[in-house]
Amino acid sequence: MNKTALFDFGMRLGEGTGAALAAGIVKAAASVHAGMATFASSGVSGKDAG
Numbered sequence: 104m105n106k107t108a109l110f111d112f113g114m115r116l117g118e119g120t121g122a123a124l125a126a127g128i129v130k131a132a133a134s135v136h137a138g139m140a141t142f143a144s145s146g147v148s149g150k151d152a153g
Contacts, residue, residue: 110128112124
């Protein structure tokens, strides 16, 4: 993919702690994403903020 990692904890391949840490980060990110309001549910009707 030739992309830079968002998180680089300097862990070696095969470390179980890396998997445990990553699972918590992914779970938190999914929770934040699922809990976000949409424009319609927030009552945002147009481009202008004022």
